[in-house]
Amino acid sequence: MNLARQIEQYLPQQLLELVKDISGQAAERGEKVYLVGGIVRDLLLGYPNFDLDLVVEGDAVKLAQQVAETSQARLLAHRRFGTAKLRYEKFTLDLATARKETYARPGALPAVTPGAIKDDLIRRDFSINAMAVSLASNDYGELVDPHRGKSDLEHRLIRILHPGSFSDDATRILRGVCYEQRFGFEFEAQTARLLKRDITMLDTISGDRIRHELEHIFEENRPELVIKRLDELGVLQRINPSLKGDSWIAEKFDRARHLKKPAQLPSLYFCLLIYSFSERDIERFLARLNIPAKLSRAMRDTLRLKARLPLLDKSSLKPSEIYYLLREYELLAIQANAIASDEKEGTPSLIVHHHLQLFLTKLRYVRTSLDGEELKRLGISAGPEMGKVLRILHKAKLDGEVRTRADEKNLALSLKARDFPTDPEPPWE
Ligand code: ATP
Numbered sequence: 001m002n003l004a005r006q007i008e009q010y011l012p013q014q015l016l017e018l019v020k021d022i023s024g025q026a027a028e029r030g031e032k033v034y035l036v037g038g039i040v041r042d043l044l045l046g047y048p049n050f051d052l053d054l055v056v057e058g059d060a061v062k063l064a065q066q067v068a069e070t071s072q073a074r075l076l077a078h079r080r081f082g083t084a085k086l087r088y089e090k091f092t093l094d095l096a097t098a099r100k101e102t103y104a105r106p107g108a109l110p111a112v113t114p115g116a117i118k119d120d121l122i123r124r125d126f127s128i129n130a131m132a133v134s135l136a137s138n139d140y141g142e143l144v145d146p147h148r149g150k151s152d153l154e155h156r157l158i159r160i161l162h163p164g165s166f167s168d169d170a171t172r173i174l175r176g177v178c179y180e181q182r183f184g185f186e187f188e189a190q191t192a193r194l195l196k197r198d199i200t201m202l203d204t205i206s207g208d209r210i211r212h213e214l215e216h217i218f219e220e221n222r223p224e225l226v227i228k229r230l231d232e233l234g235v236l237q238r239i240n241p242s243l244k245g246d247s248w249i250a251e252k253f254d255r256a257r258h259l260k261k262p263a264q265l266p267s268l269y270f271c272l273l274i275y276s277f278s279e280r281d282i283e284r285f286l287a288r289l290n291i292p293a294k295l296s297r298a299m300r301d302t303l304r305l306k307a308r309l310p311l312l313d314k315s316s317l318k319p320s321e322i323y324y325l326l327r328e329y330e331l332l333a334i335q336a337n338a339i340a341s342d343e344k345e346g347t348p349s350l351i352v353h354h355h356l357q358l359f360l361t362k363l364r365y366v367r368t369s370l371d372g373e374e375l376k377r378l379g380i381s382a383g384p385e386m387g388k389v390l391r392i393l394h395k396a397k398l399d400g401e402v403r404t405r406a407d408e409k410n411l412a413l414s415l416k417a418r419d420f421p422t423d424p425e426p427p428w429e
Contacts, residue, residue, distance in 0.1 A: 001142075001143040001145070001150065002141040002142055002143065003040070003043055003044070003133050003141045003142075003143055004140055004141025005141075006043040006044070006046075007035075007043065007133065007141060010042075010043055010046070010048065010049075011050070011052075012050065014090065014091070015050060015052070015090075015091050018071075018088065018091065018093065019033075019035070019052065019054065019093070019135055020135070021067070021071070022054065022063070022067050022086075022093070022095075022135075023135035023136060023137070024137070025063065025066055025067055025070075026056060026058060026063055026136075027136060027137065029058060029062075029063060029066070030058070031056055031057055031058025031059070031063060032056070032057040032058070032117075032134070032136050033054050033055070033056050033057075033063075033095075033135045033136070034054065034055045034056075034057075034117055034132035034133060034134055034135060034144065035052060035053070035054060035132065035133040035135060036053050036054070036055045036117075036120070036121070036131070036132045036133075037053045037124070037129050038051065038053070038129060039051065039052050039053060040131040040132060040133050040143070040149075041128050041129055041131065041149070041153065043133070044131075044150060044153055045153065045183070050091060051092075052091075052093050052094070053094045053096065054093060054094065054095045054096070054135075055095075055096050055097075055098050055117060055120050055132060056095055056096070056097055056098060057098045057116055057117055058097070058098075059082070059097060059114075060082055060083060060084055060095040060096050060097040061077045061078075061079050061082060061083070061084050061095075061097070063084075063095065064077060064084030064085075064086055064095050065077065065084075067086060068086060071086075071088075072088060072089065073086040073087060073088050073093075074086070074087040075087075081096075081112070082096060082097030082099060082112070082114065083095065083096045083097070084096075096120075097114055098114065098115050098116055098117050098119060098120040099112045099113065099114060099115050099119065099120055099123070100112070100113045100114070100115035100119040100120075100123070101123040105204075108204075117132050117144055118144070118146055120132075121144065121146060121147065122146070122147075122161060122162075124161065125160070125161075125165070125169075125172045125175055125176070126149075126152075126158050126159060126160060126161070126172075126175075126176060126179065127147040127148055127149040127152045127157075127159045127160075127161060128149045128152050128153050128157075128158065128159075128179070128185075129149070129179075130145075130146070130147045130149050130161060131143060131144065131145045131147075131149040131150065132144040147159075147161050152188070156183065156184070156185040156186060157185060157186060157187070157188045158176050158179055158180050158185050158186070158187050158188065158191060159187075159188040159190075159191050160172065160176075160191045160194065163190070163194060165194070166194055166195055166197075166198035166201060167198045167201045169205075170198060170199075170201035170202045170204060170205050171205055171209050171210065171212075171213050173195055173198065173199065173201075173202065173235055174210070174213040174214070174216075174217065174230070174235065175213060175216070176191070176195060177226055177229050177230055177233065177235065178213075178216065178217050178220065178226050180229065181220070181222075181225040181226045181229055182220060182221075182226075195233070196233065196234075199233070199234055199235055199238050200238065202235065202238045202239060203238070206290070207287070207288050207289045207290035207291075208289075208290050210239060210288070210289055211289040211290060211291065214270075214289070215266050218265070218266035218269045218270070219266065222253075222254075223253060223269060224245070224249055224250040224253040224254065225250075227245035227249055227250075227253075227273070228245040228246070228249070228250060229245070230245055231243070231244060231245030231246070232245070239288065239289075240281065240284060240285045240288060242276070242277055242278070242281040242285075243273065243285075244276065248276075249272065249273065252272045252275070252339050252340060253269060253272060255339045256268045256269060256272060256335075256339050259335065259339070264332075267295050267298060267332055268332055268335055268336060268339075270291070270295060270298075270299060271298055271299055271302040271332055271333060271335075271336035272336055272339065272340065274299055274302070274303070275302065275303075275306065275336065275340050277303060279303065282299060282300060282303055285299075286299065286300075295332075297330055298330040298331075298332035298333050298336075299333075301329045301330045301332075301333035302330075302332070302333040302336045302337065304329070304333070305326075305329050305333050305334065305337050306337055306340070308325070309337065309341065309349070309352050311325060312325065312326075312351070312352045312355045312356065313349065313351050313352050314351070315351050317355060318398075318399050319358065319362075319363055319398045319399050319400070320395040320398040320399050322355045322358060322359055322363060323359065323363045323364075323366075323398050326356070326359045326363075327364075331360075331364075334356060334359060334360060335360065337356055338353060338356035338357055338360055341353040341356060363398060366394070366397055366398050367394075367397075368390060368393040368394050368397055368408060369404075369405045369408055370393065370405065370408045370409065370412060372386060372390070375389060375390070375412060378409065378412055378413060378416065379416055380412065380415075380416055388415075389412055389415050389416075392411070392415060393408055393411060393412060396408075396411055
């Protein structure tokens with residue numbers, strides 16, 4: 001089988017020229033370059049994918065260095081792993097030295113030595129990802145498919161390459177379910193059996209690697225399908241017993257995608273995923289997945305705010321009260337709670353939802369028109385006095401008591417003479 005036609009058809013011209021140039025330079029060095037992994041699968045499926053992985057039978061780092069010297073590309077090399085990234089203005093190419101791998105123990109990172117393309121393909125996760133296409137001029141476009149990947153694609157099957165695959169690396173369980181749901185494929189019968197048998201092997205995987213796979217899942221168009229399936233298979237529960245992939249998650253993930261300005265969507269999914277957690281659950285989850293500090297803060301804030309939502313359930317709240325109640329929380333946590341609270345008419349948390357929305361769409365953007373410099377010109381001295389005036393102006397603006405610059409000036413001047421008898425902060429501050 002030759003994929004030259006698909007390569008020419010699906011890859012943008014500029015990208016095509018880059019890989020041909022790299023392959024040409026490799027040939028001069030007596031080396032050979034292949035397209036591998038997801039791009040080959042997607043070329044066969046006819047799906048767009050500009051995320052190119054190249055494997056070099058030779059020395060990928062030296063080749064990449066040479067290419068970088070003769071082009072505009074920026075080079076990022078990992079000599080220890082035999083990998084390099086070439087960053088061009090519009091594209092990024094990943095190059096890896098063809099390698100052989102052996103696993104000392106389940107879940108460990110494999111020991112790696114240089115090898116040929118077939119050695120490189122046998123260490124891969126599934127047959128549909130274990131194909132390569134030659135870029136060399138003498139057999140350009142030739143498919144290398146030692147594990148019947150093309151046939152599995154045609155039969156819509158996800159198949160591991162050997163029975164020890166999931167126990168060698170249980171992240172493949174998460175990856176497999178991701179492909180199953182993305183493409184609407186099925187697990188081949190023995191693969192399905194071994195997947196269920198090896199779910200416990202997830203315990204051998206580091207938090208960073210599990211988190212990385214969840215992030216990968218959260219890049220999917222509909223990650224809720226993957227999460228639901230992971231729940232059905234008992235995979236989620238192995239990661240944390242309180243994780244669920246039910247219809248609530250499905251509905252909220254869908255809503256998150258339709259938010260006008262979502263913060264980082266994958267992080268928002270994380271906040272929704274733990275929405276039903278107790279304090280103990282969340283700490284266990286954060287530790288198990290080694291979640292970075294900023295996201296941990298947002299996830300903890302999500303639950304902290306959830307516990308305080310009843311404070312927002314009063315239609316008489318002034319905008320400034322809503323603002324002061326919410327401003328201490330991470331934006332992601334407020335978005336997660338806005339999504340989680342009900343927006344249907346007649347439901348108990350509708351008011352809460354409206355207040356969260358009001359903060360997200362309006363209140364957080366409200367600024368006074370006057371700044372410190374202008375206040376100084378009005379005779380207000382820098383320091384605590386100015387701080388108070390600015391807070392009072394901001395509060396008045398939030399509550400619609402001042403609208404124009406002139407209103408603000410008048411208010412500021414009236415405050416100048418006074419001794420600030422009232423505290424602008426609401427009672428819970
Ligand atoms: P996607 O479309 O999801 O990005 P991809 O196939 O490009 O698919 P990557 O995560 O970028 O996925 O991985 C690139 C390739 O590396 C895969 O196609 C697969 O061959 C291989 N690979 C990735 N992770 C593993 C793993 N845990 N075990 C074995 N092979 C893997």
